Every structure is written in structure tokens, then in C-alpha cells.
Amino acid sequence: MPDDRKSDLHATNSKFQYCANRTADWAWRYPDENCVTSKSEAEAAIYDALRDETDDLHANLVQKAIKRATDDIGNCVDRLADGENTSKPHYDTFSIVYDKRAATYYRDKVSLATVNGRVECKYDLPDDPEGTPHGEYLLNEDYSFSTSTVHYDSKTDEFYLHAVMEREIDANSPEKAEDSRVLGVDCNVDDHIAVTSTGRFVGNADYLNHQRREFEKRRASLQQTGTRSGHLTYHRIGDRFGRWSQDYLHQCSNEIVAESHRHNCTHIAFEDLKQIRERISDDKKFQQWAFNELQQQTENKAELAGIAVENVEPAYTSQQCSKCGCTLEENRDGQRFACLDCSYSVNADYNAAKNIARKLALKLQRGQKSPAGGAFCQYALKPGVMTVNATDVASDAYVSVERESTGKPTTFSRW
Numbered sequence: 001m002p003d004d005r006k007s008d009l010h011a012t013n014s015k016f017q018y019c020a021n022r023t024a025d026w027a028w029r030y031p032d033e034n035c036v037t038s039k040s041e042a043e044a045a046i047y048d049a050l051r052d053e054t055d056d057l058h059a060n061l062v063q064k065a066i067k068r069a070t071d072d073i074g075n076c077v078d079r080l081a082d083g084e085n086t087s088k089p090h091y092d093t094f095s096i097v098y099d100k101r102a103a104t105y106y107r108d109k110v111s112l113a114t115v116n117g118r119v120e121c122k123y124d125l126p127d128d129p130e131g132t133p134h135g136e137y138l139l140n141e142d143y144s145f146s147t148s149t150v151h152y153d154s155k156t157d158e159f160y161l162h163a164v165m166e167r168e169i170d171a172n173s174p175e176k177a178e179d180s181r182v183l184g185v186d187c188n189v190d191d192h193i194a195v196t197s198t199g200r201f202v203g204n205a206d207y208l209n210h211q212r213r214e215f216e217k218r219r220a221s222l223q224q225t226g227t228r229s230g231h232l233t234y235h236r237i238g239d240r241f242g243r244w245s246q247d248y249l250h251q252c253s254n255e256i257v258a259e260s261h262r263h264n265c266t267h268i269a270f271e272d273l274k275q276i277r278e279r280i281s282d283d284k285k286f287q288q289w290a291f292n293e294l295q296q297q298t299e300n301k302a303e304l305a306g307i308a309v310e311n312v313e314p315a316y317t318s319q320q321c322s323k324c325g326c327t328l329e330e331n332r333d334g335q336r337f338a339c340l341d342c343s344y345s346v347n348a349d350y351n352a353a354k355n356i357a358r359k360l361a362l363k364l365q366r367g368q369k370s371p372a373g374g375a376f377c378q379y380a381l382k383p384g385v386m387t388v389n390a391t392d393v394a395s396d397a398y399v400s401v402e403r404e405s406t407g408k409p410t411t412f413s414r415w
């Protein structure tokens with residue numbers, strides 16, 4: 001961002017947030033009776049006023065601010081219906097939504113509408129984009145830009161473009177290859193051992209670790225006695241714990257395979273264990289063993305059922321929002337995932353499991369770029385399945401709403 005234009009973007013953000021807050025105020029004025037969640041209803045009521053009040057902020061930015069507020073209020077209404085606590089959304093962080101009307105996207109730069117005309121920003125890309133999202137999507141001509149958001153990091157005084165990239169496929173190809181459907185599984189060292197993309201929480205890692213510690217204690221006390229009988233028990237207890245934990249993991253792997261059956265999955269996706277291992281400290285050998293055992297057992301059982309087990313790279317799976325694709329370290333706060341961009345808030349491991357499923361579905365989709373391609377690669381989610389076709393990062397709600405508003409032909413399907 002050119003130094004002399006930073007203030008223009010900050011001023012644009014202020015007006016964008018103003019529009020979102022004004023929309024929220026308006027749509028939330030009768031929270032007990034009727035919260036407005038329809039973007040067109042809100043536009044009809046306050047769009048003209050907002051254009052006036054913001055000295056003609058770009059028309060599309062006003063629309064996007066209205067949409068952000070009505071989308072969020074839609075989420076709030078869902079939460080209220082579930083008996084959860086919620087309150088009127090408020091906007092005070094830097095985040096502006098740009099689609100192709102208010103921005104022009106290139107592979108090396110973007111031109112953004114501001115309150116003071118357009119500003120052109122060059123991307124700051126890694127020297128070697130191979131294997132990064134930049135190489136995979138941004139620099140890949142198969143993908144085109146969709147709606148993006150601009151963020152600001154006040155610590156470093158830097159701006160970020162979070163670009164959603166999409167790729168169209170011909171969903172109606174008569175020579176459609178066989179469909180695949182993926183169940184994503186996130187493995188954990190605490191809380192649940194595994195969480196699936198369909199929202200199933202499997203096993204209890206804390207319990208397993210607790211049993212392990214109890215076993216170590218008993219072993220240590222037996223070692224101290226130093227008697228022959230103590231020595232024999234020492235081995236027996238080891239064997240017994242080994243068998244016990246294996247049995248425990250068998251129950252977990254059974255549940256995972258059953259879940260993939262329930263959703264008619266053809267594939268199960270795990271994070272690559274070799275890469276997970278590097279994240280685990282040396283004193284967690286037991287957990288490595290448990291992950292490995294769980295994955296191996298699942299693989300064996302799935303194979304018998306004709307389901308393939310594959311690995312994906314673990315990069316960003318815990319930081320990325322499975323709903324809008326926004327990838328920020330700050331999105332994750334312990335067991336909770338809360339997207340700073342779209343405010344999607346959910347169990348962190350469940351969010352990761354959905355990302356893992358999508359990663360494999362994408363990989364399978366890419367592998368089918370043959371003349372006879374066009375197969376559906378789907379991933380299984382709690383309310384249904386998602387078809388990977390156009391975009392890596394979009395969610396059901398996000399894509400369908402976007403597509404509705406832009407009137408693009410849709411190859412997106414969900415059921």
C-alpha cells in the first residue's frame with residue numbers, strides 16, 4: 001500500500017463499518033419480534049440514506065456492508081433459535097469486503113476503490129510460492145478471483161488482501177467420473193481424540209492420557225519394590241495397558257468408519273502424521289503412538305469397507321475458517337474457533353476437521369482434470385455435503401449468497 005494512500009483506505013474502512021453498524025441498528029430495532037435478515041429488504045430501506053451519509057462511498061461497498069450486517073444478524077437469529085445468548089453485531093475492526101465491482105484483481109496487484117479514488121497495491125508474495133496458497137491458487141490461471149476482504153494489522157501497519165479464488169467445473173458433463181465424498185478427521189492430544197467434519201466427537205484423549213499416567217505411576221512403584229514378583233507384574237501391567245489402549249482406540253476407529261458409512265463416504269482424510277509428529281514434543285511419544293494406531297486401525301477397517309484413507313498437509317487447518325476461508329492465527333483461541341472476518345464461531349477441532357475434508361476433496365478434484373473429468377468431489381458436513389467445484393474456501397452459506405447476489409451461473413450444489 002503506498003504510504004500516502006493508507007489514510008484513504010482507513011477512511012474507507014470507517015465508512016464501511018459505519019454502514020454495517022447503521023444496518024445492524026436498523027435491522028435489530030425489534031429484536032424480540034423481528035430481526036431483519038434479508039439483504040434486499042435492508043437495501044430498500046436504508047441504502048440511499050447510507051450513500052448520502054457516507055458522501056457516496058462506492059455503491060458496492062455500501063451494499064457489501066449491508067450484506068455483512070444482515071448475514072451476521074441471520075447467524076444471530078439462528079443462535080437465538082438454538083437458545084443461545086447473542087446480541088446485536090457491532091463493527092469496529094478493520095475489514096472491508098471487495099468484489100469485482102469495487103476492486104480490479106490482477107495476479108500481482110489489486111486496484112481498490114477508496115473514498116478518494118482508486119488505489120493500486122502490489123502483492124507482497126513469498127520468494128518461492130511453490131507449495132504455498134499463492135502458488136496453488138493466486139498464480140494458478142485455472143482459478144479466478146471472487147469476493148475478497150481487506151484487513152489491517154495495526155502492529156505492523158500492514159494491509160492484507162484475503163482473496164477467495166474459485167474454479168468452475170462442468171457439473172453436467174455426461175462423462176462424469178465417479179463421485180467421491182470425503183469425511184475429514186482431526187486428531188487431538190487433548191479433549192476428544194478425533195473430531196469429524198460431520199461434527200462427531202470421538203473418544204476422550206484426556207481420559208486416555210489419564211489412564212496412561214496412572215499406569216506409569218503403578219509401574220514406577222513396582223520398579224521401586226525391586227522384587228521378582230514385582231518385576232513380573234511390571235511387564236504384565238505394561239502389556240495390559242497396551243491392550244487396553246489398543247481396545248480403546250478400536251472403539252474410536254470403529255466410530256470413525258461407521259460415521260463414514262453413515263455419510264456414504266468414499267474417502268477418509270487425516271492430517272499427515274509425519275508432519276504432525278514434528279509439532280509434538282518428545283515426551284508425547286505415547287500420543288504419537290495413539291495417533292498412529294488410530295489411523296492404522298481406521299485404514300485397515302476402511303479398506304475392508306472399500307473406503308480409502310488419505311493424508312493431507314496439516315498447514316493452516318486450525319487457523320483457517322471453514323466457512324469463509326479467512327486464515328489468521330488469531331482466529332483460534334484454545335478450544336474455540338472464532339473467525340475475525342465472518343464471526344463464525346465453533347469448536348476449533350470441528351472447524352479443522354472440515355478444512356481437512358475440503359483439502360482432500362480438492363486434491364481429488366484436481367486429480368480428475370482429465371477429459372472425462374467433471375466428477376463431484378464432496379465432503380461430508382453436519383447438515384449435508386459440500387461439493388468442491390469453484391472455490392477452495394467458501395462455505396455453503398457464503399457461496400450461495402454470493403452467487404445469488406452476483407447472478408453468476410451456478411454449478412454449486414448442496415443437498
Ligand SMILES: [Zn+2]
Nearest residue numbers: 321324339342
Ligand atoms: Zn470466516
